[in-house]
Amino acid sequence: MTITLNWGILGAGNISGQFVHDLLVNNVDPEGSIKHTIISVGSSSASKGEDFIKSNGIKTSNNNGVEAITEEYDDFYKNGKIDIVYVGTPHTFHKEQVTQSLENGKHVLVEKPITLNAKDARELIELAKSKNKFLMEGVWTxxxxxxxxxxxxxxxxxxxxxxxxxxxxxxxxxxxxxxxxxxxxxxxxxxxxxxxxxxxxxxxxxxxxxxxxxxxxxxxxxxxxxxxxxxxxxxxxxxxxxxxxxxxxxxxxxxxxxxxxxxxxxxxxxxxxxxxxxxxxxxxxxxxxxxxxxxxxxxxxxxxxNDYNGFIYEANSIAKEINEGKIESSVLPWSETxxxxxxxxxxxxxxxxxxxxxx
Ligand SMILES: NC(=O)c1ccc[n+]([C@@H]2O[C@H](COP(=O)([O-])OP(=O)(O)OC[C@H]3O[C@@H](n4cnc5c(N)ncnc54)[C@H](OP(=O)(O)O)[C@@H]3O)[C@@H](O)[C@H]2O)c1
Structure with missing residues (x-):
């Protein structure tokens, strides 16, 4: 059985590019039983998002036949085709952006550190629980x-x-x-x-x-x-x-x-x-x-x-756990974060x- 996860990438910057690289390499692996589709890149500007799609080589041929689009943040959060948001922006924006993503019914993988402090992290975890959505801090290591x-x-x-x-x-x-x-x-x-x-x-x-x-x-x-x-x-x-x-x-x-x-x-x-x-x-x-x-x-x-940066391991783990109906990672549970x-x-x-x- 093939598992497919539909991603929205929030923040057209450095680490988002490195993350996306791994999803694309994985997608062209004929052995792969997990597929990751990039639906949309959320960015402060349309031209920045378009540059991101081009410079990171996101094409229908390595994106499971799907043409990735770019959207400004408000449209991005409302995009019903996105299953999970990858938050790749500086730490201080994580709390608000994870909140918006969860409130709009998305699962979330947020770059490390999840927030500035444990108090804010706890609030996000409570929100994920109440929305019954997957949330994990991206400590890929x-x-x-x-x-x-x-x-x-x-x-x-x-x-x-x-x-x-x-x-x-x-x-x-x-x-x-x-x-x-x-x-x-x-x-x-x-x-x-x-x-x-x-x-x-x-x-x-x-x-x-x-x-x-x-x-x-x-x-x-x-x-x-x-x-x-x-x-x-x-x-x-x-x-x-x-x-x-x-x-x-x-x-x-x-x-x-x-x-x-x-x-x-x-x-x-x-x-x-x-x-x-x-x-x-x-x-x-x-x-x-x-x-x-x-x-x-x-x-x-x-x-x-191999050709991976190494983000594929967390991405594949998340795809499996979401497919099993889990909202918390067994490798990096909330209490460990x-x-x-x-x-x-x-x-x-x-x-x-x-x-x-x-x-
Ligand atoms: N896992 C790892 O090994 C690893 C490595 C590096 C960084 N990180 C983490 O990833 C996160 C992002 O780091 P990065 O180096 O990728 O950051 P970055 O390239 O400086 O910024 C990423 C994106 O965040 C938005 N952004 C940046 N500065 C902003 C500002 N002042 N106001 C509003 N939006 C801003 C922009 O998105 P727009 O496209 O919307 O403009 C930008 O493209 C951090 O939390 C960091 O800890 C993780």
Whole structure:
């Protein structure tokens, strides 16, 4: 049986283009049992939406015979052919746009972070429940094949022995001081800051590699943090969150806009082996290596090679869950999103980073 999901893409920008790329590659795979059709691109301007369709190569030949259109936001929300909205705009717009999408009877996949804080996320979750519509935060990292395999090694096969410590980093030098403060990466009014933008991935590794449970069932933990706030734009471009679980496991979860991180963005230390993960982008964990203390044992290496950016894994998972009538992801349930948002809320509170929308 083929499952088809009809998408509306909200925001004709950077990440929407990367997301759409994967849907189109998937659609021309003759083996694929899940098809994703792009119905409409919602954009602040028709010409921007048309450019998006053209520059991302959306054609009837790779879009299941459907010609994608572009619409301004109000028409987009009312478009009855859209099953699910992908929200690919800066964080500060997520709450309003997810609300509009749910109110108009659409399922929603919203880019990370779901909102600026846990309080707003909770409101959206309540709305999704009341509308009986699927809602998920797009932390695509959790859906990669490597993550499933790694978690089997850590928690089921115990390949690393007892795990004690994690170093996870997402750092990328985007030469902060040279950029205007009006950009998404610097503008406090757009929710800028390393923690919400990239630190969320380090925190994600702190959750998926140190705990085998999710959300409300998670192993109890405590966190402490240090964020360095920029004197000009007032947001954090360097962020360190320390996590300690009740069972003693510890994680050092860092992010920076000032420096480039190590090739191995994850190093997980166990009594019998060390896991390292690498890729061109710590958000997309394509490869890993497990090296044993006992040098007579060969390392375990996994490398993913294909044309996908990696968004296809979350998209296919969502298509299956919606097809089964679910409104909450089993991989990233609402309580897990709230738990991660809570960790980041606490870090911001400890370091005095409050967004204007929260005052
Ligand atoms: N999953 C990932 O790895 C990943 C990577 C990067 C970003 N993200 C997330 O994706 C979201 C968007 O990031 P991005 O880099 O794609 O952003 P972007 O390219 O700067 O903006 C995306 C779109 O948002 C709308 N927009 C941007 N600035 C706006 C403003 N000031 N006022 C109103 N609308 C505005 C525009 O849509 P119109 O077409 O309507 O004009 C724009 O095309 C963020 O929440 C970010 O955290 C995720």
């Amino acid at each position: 959790r859906f990669f094949p490597s993550v499933k395999l790694i978690r089997e090694h850590i928690f089921e096969k115990k390949t690393l022995g007892e795990v004690y410590k994690l170093f996870a980093d997402f750092s990328m030098n985007f030469e902060v001081e040279k950029l205007p403060t009006s950009l998404r990466g610097r503008d406090i009014k757009l929710g800028a800051g390393a923690t919400l933008d990239i630190g969320i991935y380090s925190v994600t590794y702190g959750r998926i590699l140190l705990d085998d449970k999710l959300g409300e069932n998670s192993t109890p933990f405590d966190t402490k943090s240090f964020l360095s706030l920029d004197p000009t734009d007032k947001v954090d471009h360097d962020s360190t969150i320390l996590i300690k679980y009740e069972n003693g496991k510890q994680g050092i979860l860092t992010s920076s806009n000032h420096t480039n991180g190590p090739d191995s963005f994850v190093r997980l230390e166990g009594t019998e082996a060390v896991l390292e993960m690498w890729s061109d982008n710590p958000a997309r964990p394509k490869n890993f290596k497990i090296t044993f203390t006992d040098k007579s044992k060969s390392p375990i290496v996994f490398e993913e090679k 709230l738990l991660v948002m809570g960790i980041m809320d606490k870090a911001r509170l400890e370091n005095g980073l409050i967004y204007p929308q929260e005052k």
